[in-house]
Amino acid sequence: MNLGYIGLGIMGKACACRLLNAGYNLYIWARRPEACMELASQGATVCGNPAELASRVDIVFTNVSDTADVEEVLLGENGVCHGARPGLIAVDMSTISPLATRRMAEKLKQYGVELVDAPVSGGSVGAQEGTLTFMIGATQETYDRILPVLKPMGKTFTRIGNVGDGQTAKACNQIAVAGNTAILVELMRFAEACGVDLAKVREALLGGFAQSRVLELHGKRILDGDFTPGFKATLHNKDMNIVLDVAKEKNLNLELTKIASRRIKELVDRGDGELDSSAVYTLKS
Amino acid sequence: MNLGYIGLGIMGKACACRLLNAGYNLYIWARRPEACMELASQGATVCGNPAELASRVDIVFTNVSDTADVEEVLLGENGVCHGARPGLIAVDMSTISPLATRRMAEKLKQYGVELVDAPVSGGSVGAQEGTLTFMIGATQETYDRILPVLKPMGKTFTRIGNVGDGQTAKACNQIAVAGNTAILVELMRFAEACGVDLAKVREALLGGFAQSRVLELHGKRILDGDFTPGFKATLHNKDMNIVLDVAKEKNLNLELTKIASRRIKELVDRGDGELDSSAVYTLKS
Numbered sequence: 327m328n329l330g331y332i333g334l335g336i337m338g339k340a341c342a343c344r345l346l347n348a349g350y351n352l353y354i355w356a357r358r359p360e361a362c363m364e365l366a367s368q369g370a371t372v373c374g375n376p377a378e379l380a381s382r383v384d385i386v387f388t389n390v391s392d393t394a395d396v397e398e399v400l401l402g403e404n405g406v407c408h409g410a411r412p413g414l415i416a417v418d419m420s421t422i423s424p425l426a427t428r429r430m431a432e433k434l435k436q437y438g439v440e441l442v443d444a445p446v447s448g449g450s451v452g453a454q455e456g457t458l459t460f461m462i463g464a465t466q467e468t469y470d471r472i473l474p475v476l477k478p479m480g481k482t483f484t485r486i487g488n489v490g491d492g493q494t495a496k497a498c499n500q501i502a503v504a505g506n507t508a509i510l511v512e513l514m515r516f517a518e519a520c521g522v523d524l525a526k527v528r529e530a531l532l533g534g535f536a537q538s539r540v541l542e543l544h545g546k547r548i549l550d551g552d553f554t555p556g557f558k559a560t561l562h563n564k565d566m567n568i569v570l571d572v573a574k575e576k577n578l579n580l581e582l583t584k585i586a587s588r589r590i591k592e593l594v595d596r597g598d599g600e601l602d603s604s605a606v607y608t609l610k611s
Numbered sequence: 612m613n614l615g616y617i618g619l620g621i622m623g624k625a626c627a628c629r630l631l632n633a634g635y636n637l638y639i640w641a642r643r644p645e646a647c648m649e650l651a652s653q654g655a656t657v658c659g660n661p662a663e664l665a666s667r668v669d670i671v672f673t674n675v676s677d678t679a680d681v682e683e684v685l686l687g688e689n690g691v692c693h694g695a696r697p698g699l700i701a702v703d704m705s706t707i708s709p710l711a712t713r714r715m716a717e718k719l720k721q722y723g724v725e726l727v728d729a730p731v732s733g734g735s736v737g738a739q740e741g742t743l744t745f746m747i748g749a750t751q752e753t754y755d756r757i758l759p760v761l762k763p764m765g766k767t768f769t770r771i772g773n774v775g776d777g778q779t780a781k782a783c784n785q786i787a788v789a790g791n792t793a794i795l796v797e798l799m800r801f802a803e804a805c806g807v808d809l810a811k812v813r814e815a816l817l818g819g820f821a822q823s824r825v826l827e828l829h830g831k832r833i834l835d836g837d838f839t840p841g842f843k844a845t846l847h848n849k850d851m852n853i854v855l856d857v858a859k860e861k862n863l864n865l866e867l868t869k870i871a872s873r874r875i876k877e878l879v880d881r882g883d884g885e886l887d888s889s890a891v892y893t894l895k896s
Binding site: 481 | 709732733734744746766767769770771772775776779780782783784786787788790791793794795797798799800801802804805807808811812814815816818819820821822823824825826828842854857858861863864865866867868870871896
């Protein structure tokens with residue numbers, strides 16, 4: 327089976343590499359040609375544009391920055407739709423709007439292309455180790471077809487529902503991470519004000535109902551004062567903008583989510599967008 | 612060694628029962644005499660008041676509703692202080708204010724009584740099974756002395772720091788649970804508005820960085836629509852009032868914690884204080 331991979335940032339490159347190592351014929355394209363070099367030296371075929379790539383593959387993956395980028399590589403000039411053979415499946419691993427995903431799926435249908443949303447969590451380490459968590463929006467039939475191909479990249483796969491639903495789950499994931507982090511910061515402020523050892527509080531809370539992965543991992547980052555990403559605040563900020571846009575469109579008032587998002591934005595506006603988003607701890611309260 | 616147990620509600624009775632079964636001579640007192648009957652039939656000695664009880668034991672446990680109740684049984688008329696032999700250790704398992712705990716510790720010192728705060732998490736099931744999580748405020752020496760006696764009641768023991776620090780950790784625990792629950796409700800509102808299967812979202816999120824015990828257990832309660840406590844909203848509301856009082860005294864602005872607390876209070880004000888606090892999900896947003 328021939329696979330295509332478009333978008334070779336930290337996440338995309340690591341995932342494409344795992345597909346290549348799993349033995350697939352891999353066709354690649356990235357906006358920056360230099361991003362293709364390493365994979366090309368390992369046997370991947372570099373294509374001139376997304377349309378050319380699409381003409382040579384059965385499944386194409388996209389992993390780019392935002393909604394506009396996904397639209398460009400799928401539906402823009404020289405986009406996937408213009409080269410695709412009917413029956414092509416486009417699996418978008420970017421984190422973008424669920425509503426935009428559904429709109430693009432409708433358009434791609436006219437070209438015989440089926441769009442699947444498959445955003446992930448697990449970060450660059452998960453991508454390198456092939457342990458990503460996939461949240462997938464696809465028909466059951468398509469899900470069953472692509473699952474074997476996804477396997478080299480991930481550990482946990484959940485078909486949330488049909489197209490767009492994977493992005494909804496990812497948005498929920500980002501709400502939970504942003505919100506639990508903001509709460510973690512508040513409980514640490516409380517403990518500090520009472521003069522209590524934060525490491526002991528973290529240790530005790532991990533043993534009970536307050537346990538969370540955010541308390542475990544971001545708690546450690548905060549104690550160590552080490553905000554090396556992890557997951558960059560700029561990207562979390564982008565994801566929270568998707569959440570807030572959808573919430574607005576659906577007339578939802580998500581009070582805590584709004585505050586948690588605002589804190590991440592403050593961090594980015596301060597010029598610290600390259601830090602892990604847990605660095606919201608360093609903002610003045 | 613002779614032990615005393617004051618306060619035989621659901622939590623107190625279960626803990627006292629485990630001490631009795633571990634072979635200790637147990638002296639008991641409760642405001643409602645009928646609460647003593649079951650333990651008395653199993654061999655516990657019922658005392659006339661806290662002072663009388665204190666005169667017969669080496670360590671006395673208190674497990675009552677709020678700060679005023681703890682003050683009453685420790686320092687009130689016929690309170691523990693009036694009967695205590697010098698060197699008595701009073702271990703308070705109630706959840707009350709860390710600041711009030713420190714003030715009471717100072718007063719009890721004048722009677723030769725050492726106050727230890729040892730609030731727990733794990734609920735009635737944890738109490739019955741002896742798997743509670745203890746957050747302890749005591750000197751290292753006192754901690755080492757009481758630990759063997761606590762063992763029949765709990766599984767995880769953390770000495771947070773000196774007196775009052777256990778209550779601070781417990782307050783942090785309640786902030787995390789209230790906050791993570793409020794965030795869970797918001798992400799479920801988001802998923803519902805997008806027409807996505809909540810069970811699938813929960814399943815996917817449990818596999819990644821969004822994982823938390825609140826998502827696991829409260830998520831299940833919300834999906835099942837079963838708000839049998841668990842942990843009653845009235846009690847969570849009481850604990851959040853402690854948090855907000857301390858925050859006020861320390862000039863802390865805990866934005867998310869305030870909103871999460873308000874939601875729990877709304878539930879209680881609506882007349883649903885006997886439900887599990889995860890029933891905040893049923894409030895109109």
